[in-house]
Structures are given as C-alpha cells and as structure tokens.
Amino acid sequence: MTAADDPVPAPRAPQPSGRARIVLAEVSRRDSRAERTRTELAQQTRVGEALVRGLVRAQLALALRMSLVVLIGLGGLPWLFAVAPAVGRVTVFGVNLPWLLLGLASFPFLIAVGWAYVQLAERNEQDFTDLVQRPER
Amino acid sequence: MGNGYVVPAIVAVTLVTLGIGFYGLRLARTTSDFLVASRAVSPTWNAAAIGGEYLSAASFLGVAGLILKYGVDVLWYPVGFAAGYLALLLFVAAPLRRSGAFTLPDFCELRLGSRRLRTLATIFVIFIGWLYLVPQLQGAGLTLATVAGSPYPVGALLVAAVVTANVALGGMRAITFVQAFQYWLKLTALAVPAIFLALQWQADARPAVTPPDGPAFRTATTVVVEHRAALTFADGTIRQVRPGDRLDFAAGDPVPAVSGVATDAADWLLPSTAGDDDRGLFATYSLILATFLGTMGLPHVLVRFYTNPDGAAARRTTLVVLALVGVFYLLPTLYGVLGRIYTPQLLVTGQTDAVVVLLPEAALGDGVTGRLLAALVAAGAFAAFLSTSSGLLTSVAGVISTDVLGRGSVRGFQLATVIAGGVPAVLALNLSGLDVSQVVGLAFAVAASSFCPLLVLGIWWRGLTDLGAAAGILVGGGAAVGAVLVTVLGPPLSGWPATLIAQPAAWTVPLAFTVMVAISMATRRRAPADVGATMLRLHAPEALRS
Numbered sequence: 001m002t003a004a005d006d007p008v009p010a011p012r013a014p015q016p017s018g019r020a021r022i023v024l025a026e027v028s029r030r031d032s033r034a035e036r037t038r039t040e041l042a043q044q045t046r047v048g049e050a051l052v053r054g055l056v057r058a059q060l061a062l063a064l065r066m067s068l069v070v071l072i073g074l075g076g077l078p079w080l081f082a083v084a085p086a087v088g089r090v091t092v093f094g095v096n097l098p099w100l101l102l103g104l105a106s107f108p109f110l111i112a113v114g115w116a117y118v119q120l121a122e123r124n125e126q127d128f129t130d131l132v133q134r135p136e137r
Numbered sequence: 138m139g140n141g142y143v144v145p146a147i148v149a150v151t152l153v154t155l156g157i158g159f160y161g162l163r164l165a166r167t168t169s170d171f172l173v174a175s176r177a178v179s180p181t182w183n184a185a186a187i188g189g190e191y192l193s194a195a196s197f198l199g200v201a202g203l204i205l206k207y208g209v210d211v212l213w214y215p216v217g218f219a220a221g222y223l224a225l226l227l228f229v230a231a232p233l234r235r236s237g238a239f240t241l242p243d244f245c246e247l248r249l250g251s252r253r254l255r256t257l258a259t260i261f262v263i264f265i266g267w268l269y270l271v272p273q274l275q276g277a278g279l280t281l282a283t284v285a286g287s288p289y290p291v292g293a294l295l296v297a298a299v300v301t302a303n304v305a306l307g308g309m310r311a312i313t314f315v316q317a318f319q320y321w322l323k324l325t326a327l328a329v330p331a332i333f334l335a336l337q338w339q340a341d342a343r344p345a346v347t348p349p350d351g352p353a354f355r356t357a358t359t360v361v362v363e364h365r366a367a368l369t370f371a372d373g374t375i376r377q378v379r380p381g382d383r384l385d386f387a388a389g390d391p392v393p394a395v396s397g398v399a400t401d402a403a404d405w406l407l408p409s410t411a412g413d414d415d416r417g418l419f420a421t422y423s424l425i426l427a428t429f430l431g432t433m434g435l436p437h438v439l440v441r442f443y444t445n446p447d448g449a450a451a452r453r454t455t456l457v458v459l460a461l462v463g464v465f466y467l468l469p470t471l472y473g474v475l476g477r478i479y480t481p482q483l484l485v486t487g488q489t490d491a492v493v494v495l496l497p498e499a500a501l502g503d504g505v506t507g508r509l510l511a512a513l514v515a516a517g518a519f520a521a522f523l524s525t526s527s528g529l530l531t532s533v534a535g536v537i538s539t540d541v542l543g544r545g546s547v548r549g550f551q552l553a554t555v556i557a558g559g560v561p562a563v564l565a566l567n568l569s570g571l572d573v574s575q576v577v578g579l580a581f582a583v584a585a586s587s588f589c590p591l592l593v594l595g596i597w598w599r600g601l602t603d604l605g606a607a608a609g610i611l612v613g614g615g616a617a618v619g620a621v622l623v624t625v626l627g628p629p630l631s632g633w634p635a636t637l638i639a640q641p642a643a644w645t646v647p648l649a650f651t652v653m654v655a656i657s658m659a660t661r662r663r664a665p666a667d668v669g670a671t672m673l674r675l676h677a678p679e680a681l682r683s
Contacts, residue, residue, distance in 0.1 A: 038441075048673075050668055050671065050674055052676065052677065053672075054219065055676050055677065056597065056672055056676050057229050058427075059676060060597050062623055063227040063228055066227050067221075067227060067382050069277055070220065070223065072217065074216065074425075075422075075425065078213075078418060078421045078422060078425075079407065079418070081407075081408035082418050085407070085408075088209075088406065088408050090406040091263075096406055096407065098209050098210070098212075098407070098408050099209055099212070099406075099470075102209070102212035102213065102216055103215075103467070103470040104467065105462035106216045106219075106220075107216075107464070107466060107467065108463070110219055110220055110222075110459060110463060111456070111459055111460050111463055112268070113223060114222075114223050114455070114456045114459050115225050115456060117226060118226070118452050118453060118456050120453075121231070122449060123467045125449075125678040126678075128677070128678065128681075129678055129680055129681060132681060
C-alpha cells in the first residue's frame, strides 16, 4: 500500500503488484478511469465498501424474492393437498391435478423463475458497473 | 432374458465413452487443459455436460421405479432434483465462479483462510462422493444382472474400471465431451421408447392406469419374489412371501396388495392428506429441503462451474442445465405410470427399479421393435452409471490429489483417481443390499446439511467465521451422516424415529444453519480481515476487475 494510497492516481499509473493480488488478475489491464474506480473498490475505501455492500444486498434481496416465489408456488402444494384433499381429486383432461402440477407444470415454472432471475441479476450488475464508472467520479 | 441386442448396445456405449475419452486426451496437452478444460468449453456444451453428469442411476431408473411403487407423493423427487439447480443459480453459481475456487475445500480456504476447515471439507467431499458412487456401481451390477443375466460383480466392476481408466487418462477435457454426449444419449434413450409406448397405449384402447378393481395382470405371468413382503389377495387371504417364492397368475387376475406399496388406486393417485398422519407431510417437506438445497453441495456439480469463463456465463449455463434437466424429468413419470399397466408384477417382486428397462418389451412384445428399444434403454442406463460415476470420480480424485497427496500434478491426479475409484468398487461388492434411491437421497441430505449452509452463508454473509463454519458442518452434516449410518447399518425403526432418520434434512439443515450463525456470532473477532476484498471478488462483475 504505497503508491496505491494516493487518492487520485495518475492516469495509466503502473499497477502496484499488491493490488493485482487482491482482485484476481484475470482480465487484461484496461484504461485509466475504470482503473481508478477499481482501485477504490479494491482498497475498500468507504465509498468502495458501500458500493459493494449495496450490490451484495441487491443481489441477495433478488435471490430471496425469487426463492419466495418458488416457496409459495411449489412449497405450498403439499400443504394445499393435505388441507384441501378435494384439490387432489380435480381432474383436467382425465388427469388428476397434482400429477399435472408436479409432473408437468413445475418444470416450466422453475425455468421461468430462473430466466427472470438471470435477467434481473444481470441488470443489477449493470447498474453497479454504471454507478462506479460514472464520469463525475 | 433372451434379448440379443442388449449386450452389444452396452458394449457400444462403453466403447464410445472410451473413444471420446481418448479423442479428448489428444486435445489435452497441459496440466491446465487436463484439470479444468482450459475454461474454453462453451455454455451449451458445459450445460449438457453438467446435465449428463447429474442424471444418475437414481434419475434414470430410480424415479420411475418409485413412481410405480408409491405414486404421486414421490413426484417431488424429480421436481426437487431439477429445483436444486434453481437454488444453485440463485445463491451460488456466479459468485462461486468468480471466487476462482475449483473445489469446495478451495472455497473454504479462499473465503475463511483456514487450513483445518479445508481438511474438514475434504473429508465431507470424499464421504459424499463415495456415498453417491456406491449406489451407481450397484445399479450397474443389478441392471446388467437383470438384462443380460451376468453375475452382480461384473456390472459393478466393469463400470468402475471403465470410469477409472477414462478419468485417469483423459481428465476433465475428455470428461466434458463424454458427459455432453451422454446427456443426449440418456434423453434419447428415454424419449424414443416413450413415443412408442404412448402409441402402444393408444393402440391397446387406452387401458386405465387405475382401473376401479385395482391393477391386474394383462397376460399370464409367473412372478419370482425378490423382497420379503405380505401379499393380500382379492379374496382376502394374506400370504407371507420370501425371496425365491414363485407365484402364478392368469391373465386378468388382480394384482395382490403388497405391504409397503401403494397398490390401492386412491393411495397411489392422490397426495397424502392431513387425515393420514403428519409423518407423510414431514417426509415430503424433508425431501423437498434435501433435494432443493443438496444439489449445490454435491462435489461433482461444483467442479463444473470452474469451466465457465466468468460469473455471467456460469449463471447462463446453470439456466440451460435447469432446462435440460427439466425436459429429462418429464419422462420417468410416464414410465412409472405405464408400468402400472404393463409391468404390475414388479410390485410383487419388489424390483421396481427395473421398470424402465423392462417396460419396452413388456408393452411392445418381444418383436424386433421391443427388443431394440429395450437395448436402447439399457444403453441409456449404462450411460447414466458411466457419466455420474465419472463426474464423482473426477471431483473426489481432484480433492484427494490436491489435499491428501499434495501438489496437483497430472501423475498425482492419476494416482488419486485409482484410489478414489478403488474404494467404492470394493464397497459396492461388499454391500449389495442398499437401496439405490434411498442412498442417493441421503447423499443429498448430507450435502444440504453441510455444504449448503457453508456456501450460502460464505457467499452472502460477512460475519461467517472459520469456527462457525466448522461447527455447523460438524453438527449439521455430522447429524445427517449419523442418520445415514443408522439407516445403512442400524436396526429397522418405526414411527417418528424412522421418519426422522430416513428423511433427516428437515431437522439437520436448519440445525446446520443455526449452529453456523450462532458460533460465528460468538466468535465475531475471528472473521477474516479481508472479507471486504473477498466480497468484491465474489460479487463484482468481471468487467470491473483489473
């Protein structure tokens, strides 16, 4: 933590090796503005820390909301069948409703939830990227 | 079983597996290629490979057998096996890939910096891996015995030898291609016969699945009992049967009610209701918890995520896997249902796991079509044993080579593979009485009570400490392991103890989470100082990395 302590590093400053160790050097070096924001994140300045916390919270809230959808949509079924046995005797096209719901409908339901999650999670990440790379910072 | 197509089909699957393995070997040049497929595997290939690896004997044979036997209540098995990937997608996929961890022990060290926790995780990876490998090998032995009449050890040793050689020589690169091929083979092997079976059912004037008088034999059948049971015949007489007893039934005779099996139409067709008892509902929720949360803790599933180029690709791959697995799980239900009509004798013999393999010939007759389809299904079953065993072996061997033997060189990996494959082969030869589906279910329960809390809390909660994680794994995972050992070795139980031990997840998973959180809060000062940097690495998109 020597040159990296400088709050505003010079453009295209040579990268201190200590920083590369903290944030997995996998992607090749990129230009200076992005580098400054990355430095802030990697050094865990208060601003960087708050940004990461915000992202983690947003992603966790999204994952929990999606779990709740599945918890109600699928997890409620055994309880429903148990308290309202009449539901199990309903037939659609000659097939009992529980068989259709579990054997057929549950899979597209899971895929739809997964698809929605991927879209929303990528949007969260895009928002985060836009936030840390805004020009005025 | 005079089907002359079965053995060639199984030999062909084995040879193609080996062939693709050696083709992959020519592509694998460096150690990096060898272990992680150079991360150059496309999401579609990778997803098919994950699907191929995941759909085991329990999915291919076991689910249909359970549905034949117990009916609607066990539809939660396929739903849970698929939903496990949704939980994986929501909580684990992208952050785990971004962590750069190759195995679960890697993740422990990376997140919490503790060597001792790493050792504990290694022990659990090996335990879960072997717990899952033994029933695969047993399934292979039993299937080959059923369709080709070979002695039980032949199938088990054949699969163990083929898989060990392939993993040791070809590594992950080869395995990716083999697994992807085997997903499509397994799907074809169930889908094509399913079309013929559905047409045959139409041609037979759509016989009722649950006729008002209960299931009946369509043809004159001689049944050789394989499991001890009490049979209740239509005239009310009760007879105790033992393995080896022969029973003759004429065409049209009703199938006797078998103890422990949902022979009665209403039991089979309708979900258990509140009036029955609470144990049924408890077991259902326990099963849901184990399968939904256990998938993310299976060692062979996680290794795959390292082959994605970045976190976003890991997410998309997982979604494709969910779709591929979901399509597959539509089929076993059909086999279980048609089994009620065409192979009711399996309810009496107790060998319900054989329904997928026996149904084509039972429904379509032993003409060329029926025999070819039976051979296709047998080939698919073998693909299931080969692919799941390969994936498990790769991950167990990876852990043994890096954590037990030392550095992860190619030679070390090969030695580790021989060790990792040899132990379950010996176990499979000595423990032939285990029930395939039940043991696989227990492996899910152990994974859900140990690695699921570790991953979820490690990824999303800054407060996790090494002591908390170790305590949670030891208490929750240890309780689930205890339940496994009691089930496998202990005396038969009844009532609530039996339910709590047979489906432990509903109490062991909350226990593991609670202990992990409580001990972490009590040892708050041990939380790693670099947790902020780790969180950044786990959650920030790759574009922001330097």
